[in-house]
Amino acid sequence: MEPKLAQVRKLPLLPLRGLLVYPSMVLHLDVGRDKSVKALEQAMLEDQMLLLCSQSEVSVEDPAQEDIYPVGTVAMVRQMLRLPNSTIRVLVEGMTRAEIIEYVPNDDFYEVKVHLIEEQSGTEHETEAFRRSVLSKFESYVSLSKKVTAETLASVTDITEPGRFADMVASHLPLKLKDKQYLLEISNVRDRLEALLELLENESEVLELERKIHSQVKKRIEKTQKEYYLREQMKAIQKELGDKEGRVGEVEELREQLKSLEAPEKVLEKLSKEIDRLEKIPPSSAEGAVVRNYIDWVMQIPWGTRTEDDLDLHKAESILEADHYGLDKPKERVLEYLAVQQLVKQLKGPILCMVGPPGVGKTSLARSIAKSLGRKFVRISLGGVRDEAEIRGHRRTYVGAMPGRIIQALKTAGSMNPVVLLDEIDKMGSDMRGDPSAAMLEVLDPEQNNTFSDHFIELPVDLSQVMFVTTANAVHNIPRPLLDRMEYIPLSGYTELEKLEIAKRHLFEKQMRDHGLQEEHLQLDDDVIRRLIREYTREAGVRQLEQRLAALCRKAAKMIVSKSEEKVRITASDVEEFLGVPRYRYGQSEQEHQVGMVTGLAWTEVGGDTLTIEVTVVPGTGKLLLTGKLGDVMKESAQAAFSYIRSKADVWELEPSFHEKLDIHIHVPEGAIPKDGPSAGIAMATALVSALTKRYVSKDVAMTGEITLRGRVLPIGGLKEKSLAAHRAGIQKVLFPYDNVRDLDDIPESIRQELVFVPVRHMDEVLAHALLDQ
Incomplete structure (x- = not known):
């Protein structure tokens, strides 16, 4: 006979880990924790009753009060067996629900006062309806699940008492512990059956989904096995027929290559589809060649290949210094880039635009940048490119379609982070086939080029790690939106000292090597190179100088071969014998002071140059003649200068109507060469004043600047290039606009020491320095 339980009583507490016991359940428990063993022993000493409550956290070894659920099951210990490993195995039977009122202080084991919970039931018909619904759903669950046996279902079906029925069904469901506890805490049988029905619905849906996924x-596995079997059969048939180069073998080879390809998931997916498509195209179809060409191109892009940047600043600096003399600012910019790379570890590739005349080392500097970084180097020549498809590629629908030059450069480099030189970016044109400079906007925009889209590839290609270096001869030929995306670095040209060092360190050795000469075959003095620079070349760069050195090497090679001379030594006096009469005159631009003749300074695409401006005044009817193939800007400068002088006629003691009685002819020699720009305004005005007043112009002075109708001197560009040109021509004093004083820092120290730079604000200051006293 079962003992009758009081409504409130004191019981030992046995916390359960990952387990929950319902009333009417009979099961074995293994008890091993000290407190639990002592609680069990206390129960056996009394009436074999104890409270079983679940822990909220299974991992807690010594649970506190807050770790134990407040509602549990009062159980009776039916059997107890001590095991060899100090564990006790007990057989317990759940009796009734109980709620913990308070914990009784006890250091040996958990002891609690509990309130026994009586079951409540709703209306009989409603409760029975829920019981039948639960039974029906449980039968459906058992049919889907293989974890509940038919015998279990039969034993549950025989239970008619609703509360006990609900507990038995819940005990056989693989519910989470918190869901089981939720059911345990519901004292109303009708509500418990409703909650159980909802949980059964969820479990049934999960089982149905599992079954569907499994199916x-x-x-899919059967389909894959079938495809594999059929492919193996096709291979065997192909082999028997002797067709080893067939489409099947080709597709299998591509699939093997695809497995080892390191590329983004989107690329692999696209390639897989194209390979499947290729497999279905008949060998005789022309479309097969198009698809195969596309697959080959996409696979040849080095998607996952990158070179490791060599971020050793000292090593990079030594490489740049060894390869180039001068070019301090460009080299400093590269070293700054390396320093930032070291700090941030990840930097979008900068776009450097090196602008300067031919022969100043733009291309070779880009090559040295790649060498110092340890990156691959690719050069793309953009001179004369007029088709947008050269940059973005052709659509695959066209015959002979192929990717643009950017994708081709990546393939050539075999790396996704090379140094790409875009040579002569200012020489691109545009026609009916599109504007390639507009297509370059996406390539050179750091915010867009991480998803560059080529018309042929049709997949996003990341260009953000590519370091683009562009070169140009003139900034004004580069479209403004394109220039805004680049960092502009000017390479103005070299001084005589820099040219001498470059020739000795690089050019002469290179030409000796190219002409098969050893060090002992040919010897040049510094005076020879200096004379070549002064009298046989006139350029900002060193290309002509290299050509003259090559000519000397050829002469020496001929002498060594024909006359069997072992060594040729060339001195400064021998240069004319080897290269002919000097092409340029070095020294003063004019040997004596002149009236109406001024040396101006101009900037051209090949560097700075001197410009002789001549003015002649003859009796006439007031005509102003301009000759020398002048552009619109220079013609307007001449008109402005003439109007300024007319407004100041009384200052220079000229007749107010002098312009009606005289013809003025302004001429700029070398008339076949186009000349334009705002640099000759003050030079023309000075020449006009000199010619009209018969005052001499100093032969030592050269000038550059634009003039306004009121005589103000406006700023110009290219002061460094013009200063180098003045130095080459033997000028001693340079007059320049006051607003260009900030540009003096760009001029080499050696030039600043040999030339006198005079900033001027007004035409009166220009005349004061340029005209000699009578």
């Missing part, structure tokens, strides 16, 4: 996976 799909099984079908």
